[in-house]
Amino acid sequence: MSKEKLEKKLPVVFKDKVAEGWKNSVQGWYVENATPGLYMLDIEHIPDTIVEEHNKEESEENVASRYRKDLCPHKCSFCFNEQNEVYAQEKAEVDGSTKTNKMMTLEDTMSIIDQAIEIAEEEGHDFECVKFLGPGELTINTQLFEIIEAYAERGIDIGIFTKGAVFGSDELAQKHHGMTAKELVDKIASYSNVSLIFSFQSFDDKKQDEIVTTTDEEGIKGVQNYSAIRETAIENLFASEFYQNGITERVCMINAPIMPENIDESFEIYKFFIERGTQVVMTPSMVSGKGCGQVEKQKLIEKEWHDKLVELYAKIYTYNVEMGIQTDEQIRTEGIASYVGAAPCNQASVGLYIRANGLVQMCPGRFDEETVYANVQDVPLKEIWEKSPNRQRGIDDPQNLVNNKCPAKDGRAFPTDFYERVMERYEELKQQ
Ligand SMILES: C[S@@+](CC[C@H](N)C(=O)[O-])C[C@H]1O[C@@H](n2cnc3c(N)ncnc32)[C@H](O)[C@@H]1O
Numbered sequence: 001m002s003k004e005k006l007e008k009k010l011p012v013v014f015k016d017k018v019a020e021g022w023k024n025s026v027q028g029w030y031v032e033n034a035t036p037g038l039y040m041l042d043i044e045h046i047p048d049t050i051v052e053e054h055n056k057e058e059s060e061e062n063v064a065s066r067y068r069k070d071l072c073p074h075k076c077s078f079c080f081n082e083q084n085e086v087y088a089q090e091k092a093e094v095d096g097s098t099k100t101n102k103m104m105t106l107e108d109t110m111s112i113i114d115q116a117i118e119i120a121e122e123e124g125h126d127f128e129c130v131k132f133l134g135p136g137e138l139t140i141n142t143q144l145f146e147i148i149e150a151y152a153e154r155g156i157d158i159g160i161f162t163k164g165a166v167f168g169s170d171e172l173a174q175k176h177h178g179m180t181a182k183e184l185v186d187k188i189a190s191y192s193n194v195s196l197i198f199s200f201q202s203f204d205d206k207k208q209d210e211i212v213t214t215t216d217e218e219g220i221k222g223v224q225n226y227s228a229i230r231e232t233a234i235e236n237l238f239a240s241e242f243y244q245n246g247i248t249e250r251v252c253m254i255n256a257p258i259m260p261e262n263i264d265e266s267f268e269i270y271k272f273f274i275e276r277g278t279q280v281v282m283t284p285s286m287v288s289g290k291g292c293g294q295v296e297k298q299k300l301i302e303k304e305w306h307d308k309l310v311e312l313y314a315k316i317y318t319y320n321v322e323m324g325i326q327t328d329e330q331i332r333t334e335g336i337a338s339y340v341g342a343a344p345c346n347q348a349s350v351g352l353y354i355r356a357n358g359l360v361q362m363c364p365g366r367f368d369e370e371t372v373y374a375n376v377q378d379v380p381l382k383e384i385w386e387k388s389p390n391r392q393r394g395i396d397d398p399q400n401l402v403n404n405k406c407p408a409k410d411g412r413a414f415p416t417d418f419y420e421r422v423m424e425r426y427e428e429l430k431q432q
C-alpha cells in the first residue's frame with residue numbers, strides 16, 4: 001500500500017487545524033472576485049513536430065494515432081480527453097466532404113492566448129491563468145519549458161494536470177528532458193507561474209496500476225508499476241520549492257474521476273493530503289470522451305452511487321469546518337462545489353476550453369452540440385466569447401461567478417438535486 005510508505009516519508013503538518021488563512025485552492029484553479037469576463041482558458045498543447053506531421057495532407061500518422069505512442073504513456077480506460085473526433089486527421093464537413101483537421105502549433109496557440117489577453121484588457125481586468133488538461137502529458141512534451149516561459153512572459157499562471165510519471169522515473173525524465181526526475185521537478189518548481197494538479201486515485205498499488213492501464217488481448221497497455229514511480233514523484237515534489245515548510249499552494253492532488261472502484265478511499269485520500277499541507281479536489285466522471293462510458297456504467301447502480309457521492313461530499317464539508325479550511329458561513333455563501341473540498345468551479349462562467357484543433361468548448365466536462373461552440377481557427381476568439389453561454393452565465397447571475405456548480409455533470413453524473421441533498425446531509429452531520 002502506498003499509504004504506509006508515504007506516511008513514513010511525508011510528515012503531518014496540519015494535525016487538528018490547518019494554518020490560519022490556508023485555502024484549499026491551488027494556484028490557477030479559481031478566479032476570485034470575478035466580474036463578467038474572460039479570465040482563464042483550459043488549453044491544449046501538442047509538440048510542434050507532431051502538429052507538422054499531422055497537418056501534412058498525405059501523412060499516415062496523426063495526433064489520434066500517436067496519442068498512445070508519443071503523447072501519453074498511460075492508458076486510463078475512462079479518459080475524457082482521448083477523443084478521435086478531435087484528434088483524427090480528417091474532419092467531416094456539413095456537405096459530407098472531409099477536410100484536414102488542422103492542429104495548432106505553439107505559435108498558433110499563443111496567438112489565441114494573446115487574443116484572450118486583449119479581450120480581458122477591453123473588459124477591464126487581467127487574463128489570469130490557463131490549465132493544461134491534455135492531450136496526454138504536457139510533462140513529456142519536449143517544448144515544456146518553452147511553453148511555461150511563453151506563459152511566464154505574459155504574466156499568466158499555468159496549472160498542469162499530470163500523472164507525474166516523469167517526476168518519479170529517471171529513465172523517463174532522461175528520455176524526454178535529458179535530466180534526472182529530481183532535477184526536472186526542481187526546474188519546474190523554480191517557475192513561480194506553474195502549479196501541478198497531480199492525479200491520485202488510490203492508495204492501493206494494484207488498483208492504482210489497473211486504473212492507469214488497459215488490458216486487452218495484446219497485454220497490458222500503459223506504464224506499468226506506476227504506483228512505485230508515483231511514490232518517488234510525490235517525494236520529489238515534497239522536497240522541492242513547490243513546498244515551503246511542508247505546505248504548498250502550488251500542488252494539488254486530484255482524485256478524478258471518483259468511481260465505484262475508489263470512492264471508499266476518497267475521504268482517506270482527502271484527509272491524508274490535507275494533513276500534509278496539500279490541497280485536494282475530487283469529482284466524479286465527466287460526460288465526455290470515454291467518461292461517457294463511466295457515467296453509463298454508474299447508471300446501473302444509480303441510487304446507491306448517488307447516495308455514496310452525497311455522503312462523501314457532506315463528510316468532507318463537515319471535515320473542512322472541523323479543520324478550519326472553511327467556515328459554515330462560507331459554505332452557505334459559496335455553495336457546494338462540484339470539485340468537492342476545493343474552491344468551487346467558475347470555469348464555465350469566466351473561461352472556455354480550447355482544443356488542439358481549435359474547437360472551443362464550454363469546458364472539458366461535456367462534448368455535444370450544446371457545448372461545442374465554434375472553431376477558433378475559423379472565428380475570432382472575441383466573437384466566440386461574446387456569443388458564448390459561458391459569458392452569458394456570468395452576466396445572468398453573479399452567483400455563477402462564485403460557483404457555477406457543474407453545467408456539464410449536473411443532471412448527468414450528478415443527480416439534479418445533488419447540491420441540496422449534500423447541504424441537507426451536511427446539516428445533519430453537523431448536529432452529530
Ligand atoms: C485527461 S487528464 C490529462 C492530463 C494528465 N494526463 C493526467 O492524467 O493528469 C486531466 C485530468 O482529468 C482526469 N480525468 C480523466 N478522465 C476523466 C473523467 N472521465 N472524468 C473526470 N476526470 C477525468 C485525469 O485523471 C486527470 O486528473
Ligand code: SF4
Nearest residue numbers: 072074075076079136
Ligand atoms: S487521463 Fe491523462 S494519463 Fe490517463 S490516458 Fe488520459 S491523458 Fe493519459
